[in-house]
Amino acid sequence: MFPGTVRDNLREAAELARNPEKDLEAEMRAAMDLAELDRALLGREGDRLSMGQKQRANIARALMTRPEVLLMDEPTSALDPETAERLADTIRRLSVERMFAVVMITHRLAEARRASDFMAVMEAGQVIEAGPTPEIFGQTENARLRAFLESGRER
C-alpha cells in the first residue's frame, strides 16, 4: 500500500492513470464494492488493514486506473476460499463489462477453472500445456498434467 488512507491510495491510482472521471468519490465507492471491501475502510490508513483487506484494496486500486489489461499475480492468496471465488467471479464479470483482459497467475486450480477462458500450465518455468480452459480440464494426453490436475482435486 502507498502511504495514507485507502482513499489516498485510490485517488493516487486514478491520478497516475490520468483517469478523467469527474465524480472520483463515486468511482472509488464502486471500486470498493467490486473488490468487496467495506466502504467505511476508505478512511482507514493503508498500513492498518489486514492482509486480506490489503489484497482487496490493491484490486480496488488497480480498478481505479481503468486498465486495458490487468496482470494479477496471486491476487487472492491471502483470502479465504469463498471470498477468493467470489472475487474471481467479480473480476471475470468486470473484464466483460469494462472490456479488459485479465492475465492471472494462481496456484488454485479451482480459481483458474472458474475465472479463465484460456490457460497455460507451467512447471519449473516451462509451459507444459496451454489451451482453452475446458479442454485443459477435460481430456488431456499429457500424463504429467493429468497427475497435477488429480493432485489438485483435493485442494
Place this chain on the structure above:
Amino acid sequence: MISVLQPSEVQDRPIVDVSSLDLTLAVGLILIAIGVSRWQKLGLEKDFVVGAVRTVFQLALVGYVLVYIFALDRWYLVIAALLSMLVVATHTAVYRHEESRRALLGITAAAMLLGSGLSLLYVGAVVVRMEPWYNPRYLIPLFGMIVGNAMNAAALAAERLRSEMESRRAEVEAYLALGASPERASREPVRRSLLASLIPTVNGLMVVGLVSIPGMMTGQIIAGASPLTAFRYQIVVMFMLASSVAITATVVTLWYCRIFFTRAEQLRPGAQASGS
C-alpha cells in the same frame, strides 16, 4: 574554558602550548573508546587504533604541507590540495557500502564537487572576495569544513536511500505496476533519505554557539583573532555548510535512485523483498 575567550584577556595571557608529553597523556582518551568497542563487541578496536595513529600523522603532516603551500602560493598547488581532499572524502563516504560501491564512487565525487564547489565559489567570489582568488589561507580550511560535512551527508543519504528502497520495495513496485515513473515511485524513499541527511545540518544551525563552539572559531580565537571577527567567519561557514550539504545530498539521492531501476523502468531485483 569560556573565561579564556574574554576579549580583554586574549592579549595579555600567553597561549598554553600542548607538549609532546601532554599529547601522550591524551592517548588515554582513545583507550576509553577502544574499551567500549571491546566490551560491546563492536569490532572497532583496530579502526580506533588506526584512526588514532592516522590522526597524529595526518595532522602533523598537514601542518607542514600547509606551511609549504602557503609559502609557495601557487594556484595549481591549491587546486591539487583541494582535489586530493575530495578524493579522500569520496573514498571515506562510500567504503562502508557493500553494494553498488563503484557507481556510488562517481556519484558521490560529482555530488560533493558540485555541492562544495558551488558553495565555495559563491563565498570566495561574492561574500569574502579573496585576494588572490586561490588564497590557500582561506580556501583550504573552508573547503575542508564543507567537504567534511558533505561527506557525512552523502554517506547518510546513500545508506538511507538503500534501506528505504529495500523496506518499501512492495510500495515502489505497486507504483510501477500502476504506471508511475521511477521518479514518482521512489518519491517517498528519496524524501526520507534527504530528510535524514539534512537534519544534522539543521540541528547544527540550531545549537551553534549554545552547544557547539565550532573548530574554526575556536582556532581563530586561540590564534589571537578577535571573537568578533571569528563569529562573522563562522556565520559564513555555517551557511556555506547548509548549501553544500543540501546540494550534495540532493545530487546523491536523485542520482543513486536511478540505479535501482532498469532502463525499462523496472525495479531491479534486490537483496530482500519484504512488507506489503
